[in-house]
Amino acid sequence: xxxxxxxxxxxxxxxxxxxxxxxxxxxxxxxxxxxxxxxxxxxxxxxxxxxxxxxxxxxxxxxxxxxxxxxxxxxxxxxxxxxxxxxxxxxxxxxxxxxxxxxxxxxxxxxxxxxxxxxxxxxxxxxxxxxxxxxxxxxxxxxxxxxxxxxxxxxxxxxxxxxxxxxxxxxxxxxxxxxxxxxxxxxxxxxxxxxxx
Amino acid sequence: xxxxxxxxxxxxxxxxxxxxxxxxxxxxxxxxxxxxxxxxxxxxxxxxxxxxxxxxxxxxxxxxxxxxxxxxxxxxxxxxxxxxxxxxxxxxxxxxxxxxxxxxxxxxxxxxxxxxxxxxxxxxxxxxxxxxxxxxxxxxxxxxxxxxxxxxxxxxxxxxxxxxxxxxxxxxxxxxxxxxxxxxxxxxxxxxxxxxxxxxxxxxxxxxxxxxxxxxxxxxxxxxxxxxxxxxxxxxxxxxxxxxxxx
Numbered sequence: 001x002x003x004x005x006x007x008x009x010x011x012x013x014x015x016x017x018x019x020x021x022x023x024x025x026x027x028x029x030x031x032x033x034x035x036x037x038x039x040x041x042x043x044x045x046x047x048x049x050x051x052x053x054x055x056x057x058x059x060x061x062x063x064x065x066x067x068x069x070x071x072x073x074x075x076x077x078x079x080x081x082x083x084x085x086x087x088x089x090x091x092x093x094x095x096x097x098x099x100x101x102x103x104x105x106x107x108x109x110x111x112x113x114x115x116x117x118x119x120x121x122x123x124x125x126x127x128x129x130x131x132x133x134x135x136x137x138x139x140x141x142x143x144x145x146x147x148x149x150x151x152x153x154x155x156x157x158x159x160x161x162x163x164x165x166x167x168x169x170x171x172x173x174x175x176x177x178x179x180x181x182x183x184x185x186x187x188x189x190x191x192x193x194x195x196x197x
Numbered sequence: 198x199x200x201x202x203x204x205x206x207x208x209x210x211x212x213x214x215x216x217x218x219x220x221x222x223x224x225x226x227x228x229x230x231x232x233x234x235x236x237x238x239x240x241x242x243x244x245x246x247x248x249x250x251x252x253x254x255x256x257x258x259x260x261x262x263x264x265x266x267x268x269x270x271x272x273x274x275x276x277x278x279x280x281x282x283x284x285x286x287x288x289x290x291x292x293x294x295x296x297x298x299x300x301x302x303x304x305x306x307x308x309x310x311x312x313x314x315x316x317x318x319x320x321x322x323x324x325x326x327x328x329x330x331x332x333x334x335x336x337x338x339x340x341x342x343x344x345x346x347x348x349x350x351x352x353x354x355x356x357x358x359x360x361x362x363x364x365x366x367x368x369x370x371x372x373x374x375x376x377x378x379x380x381x382x383x384x385x386x387x388x389x390x391x392x393x394x395x396x397x398x399x400x401x402x403x404x405x406x407x408x409x410x411x412x413x414x415x416x417x418x419x420x421x422x423x424x425x426x427x428x429x430x431x432x433x434x435x436x437x438x439x440x441x442x443x444x
Contacts, residue, residue, distance in 0.1 A: 005244055006244060009243075009244065009247055033282075052277040052278070057278060059250075059251055060251055064256035
């Protein structure tokens with residue numbers, strides 16, 4: 001399966017419009033001979049990212065060798081590219097193969113893409129309308145964040161009330177026990193080493 | 198002695214005149230060629246070209262020949278994809294179109310790995326086995342001797358190289374009435390309003406009808422020596438991308 005070309009082209013255009021910072025250009029120049037293959041697991045689709053000095057190409061097909069391949073579920077990969085959180089790479093849902101050392105550069109490139117909607121829209125619309133639409137977008141993002149926080153808080157409270165979540169005191173005690181266990185293990189290892197057992 | 202004739206749109210003319218008359222058409226439309234392409238295809242020509250890039254399998258370091266490359270649409274894609282180790286040669290018989298392409302690519306900062314050559318597709322001025330990829334987008338139908346052009350492309354292509362032909366083709370039957378109305382009524386009108394040149398755009402519509410259909414063009418490629426030839430219809434057959442390999 002391959003992604004529809006208009007969709008891929010639109011995403012590529014959106015990405016390339018956001019490449020405005022000198023640091024992004026430097027990164028693109030560094031990556032410009034590399035190819036990243038992205039495997040969207042679940043829908044079994046490949047997308048190839050080919051950077052050049054001013055942007056990237058997103059292709060459905062690429063017959064050459066790829067420098068680095070990443071495989072994961074679409075939403076997990078989206079989260080990875082959006083946040084740039086390298087810790088997500090250790091998640092079992094994501095597999096990284098081949099030249100892994102260059103992948104952080106790709107990640108940095110994508111995570112730095114923060115759309116400036118007002119500038120993008122001003123190119124297409126009257127400045128007043130662009131400002132209004134941007135304000136609506138900002139408000140909706142703010143609202144989304146508030147709702148997420150409120151929901152997380154409510155869920156936490158509900159789990160606590162139902163005694164499905166441990167209390168803060170229980171958690172501190174549990175952490176202390178783990179730390180004690182780690183210390184004991186370290187001491188025991190040292191003793192074994194000392195007696196050459 | 199009787200002169201051999203060929204078609205120029207729906208008109209039959211001596212073969213010796215075709216290149217000159219096609220040249221006059223493109224001299225006339227060169228300056229507004231891109232604008233007209235966008236208007237006529239509602240911007241879809243960009244997706245057709247983009248699809249051609251996908252089928253090209255182009256890689257870093259490749260030598261690419263973009264024939265009838267004119268305003269450099271495809272060449273701009275390839276120049277970015279082959280990188281500094283690769284090379285893109287834009288060839289066109291028409292100097293005016295070539296100049297537009299040269300200026301345009303220079304404005305985009307694409308200068309290091311792109312060359313412009315005025316050349317006749319029927320007699321390419323390149324050594325044998327030189328290019329990994331040859332593309333010709335919306336150019337083959339204007340060539341007088343298509344067989345000679347295909348043979349010339351085969352000669353300069355490296356073994357394992359591929360040829361891609363993006364060209365208007367035969368539409369599916371259900372689309373034909375609408376397409377005919379658009380081609381013969383709307384297109385010349387748009388040509389008159391935007392480029393002040395209805396005749397050139399009437400020629401465009403007529404030349405499309407005279408161009409070989411998908412199967413015929415594939416057979417012509419096979420006759421020229423290309424192997425594993427196939428084609429992909431786009432937008433209901435309004436255009437087709439033909440692909441063949443030199444093995």
